[in-house]
Amino acid sequence: MLTSSSSSLQPPLSPQIITPHSSPPFSTDVLVVEPDLPVQSQFIPNDRRWSLQWGPIRVKAPAAWDKTTGPPSATPGPTVCVIDSGVDYTHQDLKDNIHPLIGWNTITQSNDPMDDSGHGTHVSGIIGAIGNNNLGVAGMIWNTKILACKFLNEKGIGSISGIIECLDFCLRNNATISNNSYGLYGLDRRSSVLKTAIDNATKKGHLFVTAAGNKGINNDYDLSPVFPAAFNVPGSITVAAIDQQDNLASFSCYGQSSVHIAAPGNDILSTYPGNWLAYLSGTSMAAPMVAGTAALLKSRAGSKLTNAQIRDIILSSAAPLAALRPKIKGGLLNVNAAMNAVDRALVKLATLPSPPPPPSNSLSVAPKPVKKRRKRPFLFKKRKPPAPKTPASKPTTTTTKKPTIPKFGKAIKELIRAKVTVAGSSCQDFIDNGKKSFVQTAKKLARTPVSDIKVSCSVGLKGKQNSRLTITMAIDANRPIIAGANIKKAIGSGSFASALKKKLRNRFRVIQKSNKRGHNNKVGGLSSSKNTADVKLFSHTLSKRRRWINSKRK
Numbered sequence: 001m002l003t004s005s006s007s008s009l010q011p012p013l014s015p016q017i018i019t020p021h022s023s024p025p026f027s028t029d030v031l032v033v034e035p036d037l038p039v040q041s042q043f044i045p046n047d048r049r050w051s052l053q054w055g056p057i058r059v060k061a062p063a064a065w066d067k068t069t070g071p072p073s074a075t076p077g078p079t080v081c082v083i084d085s086g087v088d089y090t091h092q093d094l095k096d097n098i099h100p101l102i103g104w105n106t107i108t109q110s111n112d113p114m115d116d117s118g119h120g121t122h123v124s125g126i127i128g129a130i131g132n133n134n135l136g137v138a139g140m141i142w143n144t145k146i147l148a149c150k151f152l153n154e155k156g157i158g159s160i161s162g163i164i165e166c167l168d169f170c171l172r173n174n175a176t177i178s179n180n181s182y183g184l185y186g187l188d189r190r191s192s193v194l195k196t197a198i199d200n201a202t203k204k205g206h207l208f209v210t211a212a213g214n215k216g217i218n219n220d221y222d223l224s225p226v227f228p229a230a231f232n233v234p235g236s237i238t239v240a241a242i243d244q245q246d247n248l249a250s251f252s253c254y255g256q257s258s259v260h261i262a263a264p265g266n267d268i269l270s271t272y273p274g275n276w277l278a279y280l281s282g283t284s285m286a287a288p289m290v291a292g293t294a295a296l297l298k299s300r301a302g303s304k305l306t307n308a309q310i311r312d313i314i315l316s317s318a319a320p321l322a323a324l325r326p327k328i329k330g331g332l333l334n335v336n337a338a339m340n341a342v343d344r345a346l347v348k349l350a351t352l353p354s355p356p357p358p359p360s361n362s363l364s365v366a367p368k369p370v371k372k373r374r375k376r377p378f379l380f381k382k383r384k385p386p387a388p389k390t391p392a393s394k395p396t397t398t399t400t401k402k403p404t405i406p407k408f409g410k411a412i413k414e415l416i417r418a419k420v421t422v423a424g425s426s427c428q429d430f431i432d433n434g435k436k437s438f439v440q441t442a443k444k445l446a447r448t449p450v451s452d453i454k455v456s457c458s459v460g461l462k463g464k465q466n467s468r469l470t471i472t473m474a475i476d477a478n479r480p481i482i483a484g485a486n487i488k489k490a491i492g493s494g495s496f497a498s499a500l501k502k503k504l505r506n507r508f509r510v511i512q513k514s515n516k517r518g519h520n521n522k523v524g525g526l527s528s529s530k531n532t533a534d535v536k537l538f539s540h541t542l543s544k545r546r547r548w549i550n551s552k553r554k
Helices: 054-058 061-065 119-128 161-170 192-203 284-302 308-318 335-351 427-445 484-494 494-501 544-552
Strands: 003-006 079-084 098-107 144-151 177-180 209-210 237-241 261-264 269-272 276-282 415-421 450-459 467-475 524-529 533-539
Touching: 003 284, 054 061, 054 261, 054 269, 054 284, 061 335, 079 119, 079 161, 079 284, 119 144, 119 269, 119 276, 119 284, 119 308, 144 161, 144 308, 161 177, 161 192, 177 284, 192 209, 209 308, 237 284, 261 284, 284 308, 308 335, 415 494
Parallel strands: 079 144, 079 177, 098 144, 177 209, 209 237, 237 261, 415 524
Antiparallel strands: 003 276, 269 276, 415 467, 450 467, 524 533
């Protein structure tokens, strides 16, 4: 819970008048000789309550402001989305830095995110209160665009769906940085949906800055951690709070793996609704200092550095503190060191040699020829079946149609034959009842390109219909999978066989049957007995098959 110490606007301080010396304030005698080293100035804003802002001074923001305080006033600054209780967009120290869309209110489903709590306005002032305007306070970046999304009501209570809706609103409006000063307490509040939403946002380049929490516990091991800080999503920054003595604040959560950095969070003066200023304490005040610093560095680097690179610079340039070393992963935010690191990175990018252009008169190099896969030769030649002999002087009689025997040949490389015996029912009934679903399942689950599949009954030599179902799948000839030892991989690995097993209630098991005749031309199939069915590998010899066909035709 956030604690506030004052919410009243303090009167302006009377200026201190300094009179010039009538004589030089130093002696003209030479006492020591040493180099006259240059002294770096620090930009001190003229805001009336600047002297009461110990936070920016402690993280060395004025030294960084010598280089930039944000883009020029005519150029829009980076957009920072504040997911909180809204913002007082009429505040005199904030109104010029409010995004043109103002924001979104998930409670009323409108574009009016007016703050009725004060928390979101205070956070927004830490990020982007206009500096050097002779008014209240100065933010970490003086020219930015604050996009407010309100999901907390006047009592500071919200919902997980509101957070996700706000995060989606920020991403849709190109906010590359968001500040999240809220917490869900307890393992029962761990939301996988929220974690997934944050993870997806960071993968898109969004920088998610969140507060560590105000329970004073270790988020790594406590049974009631604070989320989303305890999620420890890659690409996010979790911020703890320190006090004026550089100690971890008594209320701040910590964790060696889940908390990345610390920033001032005790008695922080910032904007408050109604053109007021107020002191508030909490990790909610520490997080926006890091979010504002990220926006400041982003305005310096532009599009030359990604948010992931800026995050790494912020964490790697943090100042080590003895009081923080056993508690959190990193140190104290150091804005000036981060700004110097950004400048070094930009100089390095500017001095990198550009790749040489391709020579204009160079001969074109022919692409390396692709070796064609050698096709395996057939082990036998195709033979045309002999023409049926018709008697010369026999009267025409009606004869029954002979059974259709499937032809082999190239089918050894292109076909998978599956024969399934259906016990207790006729073949035609099985086709009529199960053809459609079985064919669709085989097409869907087969891993090889299927050009055709058909289901038919086979008829015995005596004209009797048996209960045998034949499923023929035509495989792409350019990808022969039925050849030699590949048959076991094609069927046994679970491509076509798994489809049959799944459809026929897992009654099949894979068995490898040895080829006693030593032939390599194997065709995959299914055979069955009365009650059980086995998936087997069997072989056919074309000449023997042809001889059998010819003998039956005589």
